[in-house]
Amino acid sequence: MDRRAFLTRSVTLGCSLAASPLLTPISFAAAPGDSRLVVIILRGGMDGLGVVSPYGDPDFAGHRGVLPLGGEGWQDLDGFFALHPGLAPLMPLWTAGQLGFVHAVSTPYRDKRSHFDGQDLLEAGGNSLSGGIRGGWLNRMLPHLAGAQMGTAYALGRDSMAVLNGAAPVRSWSPDTDLALSPQAIRLAELVMQDDPAMAAALSEAFSLASSDGDDIAVEGGRREMMAMLRDDMRGARRSGEKEIAQFAAGRLREEARIAAFSLNGWDTHAQQERSLTRALTRLSNAILALQEGLGNKVWNQTTVVAVTEFGRTARLNGTKGTDHGTGGAMLLAGGAIKGGRVLGDWPGLGEADLYARRDLMPTRDLRAHLGWIMRGMFDLPRDVIEAEILPGVDLGTDPGLLL
Numbered sequence: 318m319d320r321r322a323f324l325t326r327s328v329t330l331g332c333s334l335a336a337s338p339l340l341t342p343i344s345f346a347a348a349p350g351d352s353r354l355v356v357i358i359l360r361g362g363m364d365g366l367g368v369v370s371p372y373g374d375p376d377f378a379g380h381r382g383v384l385p386l387g388g389e390g391w392q393d394l395d396g397f398f399a400l401h402p403g404l405a406p407l408m409p410l411w412t413a414g415q416l417g418f419v420h421a422v423s424t425p426y427r428d429k430r431s432h433f434d435g436q437d438l439l440e441a442g443g444n445s446l447s448g449g450i451r452g453g454w455l456n457r458m459l460p461h462l463a464g465a466q467m468g469t470a471y472a473l474g475r476d477s478m479a480v481l482n483g484a485a486p487v488r489s490w491s492p493d494t495d496l497a498l499s500p501q502a503i504r505l506a507e508l509v510m511q512d513d514p515a516m517a518a519a520l521s522e523a524f525s526l527a528s529s530d531g532d533d534i535a536v537e538g539g540r541r542e543m544m545a546m547l548r549d550d551m552r553g554a555r556r557s558g559e560k561e562i563a564q565f566a567a568g569r570l571r572e573e574a575r576i577a578a579f580s581l582n583g584w585d586t587h588a589q590q591e592r593s594l595t596r597a598l599t600r601l602s603n604a605i606l607a608l609q610e611g612l613g614n615k616v617w618n619q620t621t622v623v624a625v626t627e628f629g630r631t632a633r634l635n636g637t638k639g640t641d642h643g644t645g646g647a648m649l650l651a652g653g654a655i656k657g658g659r660v661l662g663d664w665p666g667l668g669e670a671d672l673y674a675r676r677d678l679m680p681t682r683d684l685r686a687h688l689g690w691i692m693r694g695m696f697d698l699p700r701d702v703i704e705a706e707i708l709p710g711v712d713l714g715t716d717p718g719l720l721l
Contacts, residue, residue: 345470345489345490345574347469352619352654353576353621354577354692354695355566355577355578356455356578357581358436358480358578358624359581360626360627361627362432362626362643363597363626363629364590364643364646365420365629365646365647366380367401368594368647369394369398371397371664372384376669390405398660402595403596403601410605410609414658415651415652417649417655417661418650419648420647421662421681422681423646423683425683426438426628430628430641430643436627440454440479442454442457442707442708443709452479452482453479454685454708455480455481456480456482458698459487459576465485469574469575469576470574470575472487472488472577474558478579562579564607567607567610581604583597586640588638588639589638590639609651617653618654619653621691622651622652624649624650625688628646629677631676631677632672643678644677644678644679645665645673645680645681655719656720661717663681663682665678683711686712686714689703690716695720700713
């Protein structure tokens with residue numbers, strides 16, 4: 318049996334191809350130096366006004382009602398902005414200068430407000446979807462890091478991470494990735510691959526990743542027992558995926574990896590926003606705290622975590638106490654490498670004449686400029702390379718001073 322036939326027929330050996338580490342994407346990359354970068358894509362359009370609320374703006378209450386400091390659990394940040402209760406567990410990071418926000422930012426995407434197009438542009442990193450840009454901006458950065466290799470960057474989770482798609486090699490993993498094979502099947506796989514060093518190495522890594530959750534990939538019994546184990550693992554991943562992803566990322570970032578990317582869903586808050594936004598923010602908080610714990614103080618102090626979303630949401634609540642697709646929004650920064658304890662950005666105001674199209678928060682700076690300055694500060698990349706190749710068309714402007 319050749320390798321192709323083995324992989325094709327592996328279902329009969331008890332291997333779930335859909336969950337196999339050989340086939341399920343999650344990505345990491347390795348690079349020289351000690352700086353670590355974690356990019357979290359918040360899919361669905363996070364409501365920046367609801368997360369970092371400008372209660373000091375005289376027009377805010379009229380758009381959102383009598384919140385936030387009149388609401389339970391809201392945290393005052395600087396006398397103008399307040400933090401949603403869902404991120405309250407991160408307040409010690411804020412106090413330590415390891416949590417910050419940038420408000421009134423967006424990609425160049427405007428007006429159509431499609432999740433798919435917005436996310437595509439966010440991860441591609443260009444000016445428009447018709448610009449002929451290939452791959453994602455994180456992947457385009459990798460060739461400019463001297464000594465970068467496959468273990469430098471990881472794309473994590475079940476969602477496709479287009480931000481790391483491209484020519485540069487990356488690695489992938491998902492919390493529901495597992496293998497359940499009989500001892501005989503494991504030995505057969507090793508024999509089939511042994512004459513091909515690349516395939517043998519890939520198989521060895523697949524076995525290592527699959528057992529990283531503490532489960533032995535060797536399962537005594539038949540197909541029923543093997544599939545039961547895989548189903549149990551998938552149910553566990555759905556319950557606590559963000560923590561498992563963050564813990565796995567931390568483990569790799571403590572070793573050779575320097576870049577990790579994953580996404581969190583649940584930010585499309587059209588109705589009864591408070592419930593769904595609290596759930597989403599709790600998951601984000603859990604992921605960041607798991608990263609901090611898993612990295613340890615030394616590596617955490619060399620790490621920047623950036624959480625970005627495809628667009629913000631409308632300034633006004635709608636009739637179902639939700640918000641609709643908007644334009645300007647906020648990005649979150651965390652880690653020991655950032656200069657936190659601040660809400661940055663040129664605040665445009667919330668008066669009707671100040672809003673974009675009289676409905677959305679007006680963007681006052683390109684989100685990509687902040688990403689560019691993070692890459693420049695962490696990896697010493699030339700400004701012209703960032704503006705022309707990694708984030709083509711961006712104007713970095715002045716340094717916002719995001720990093721220590």
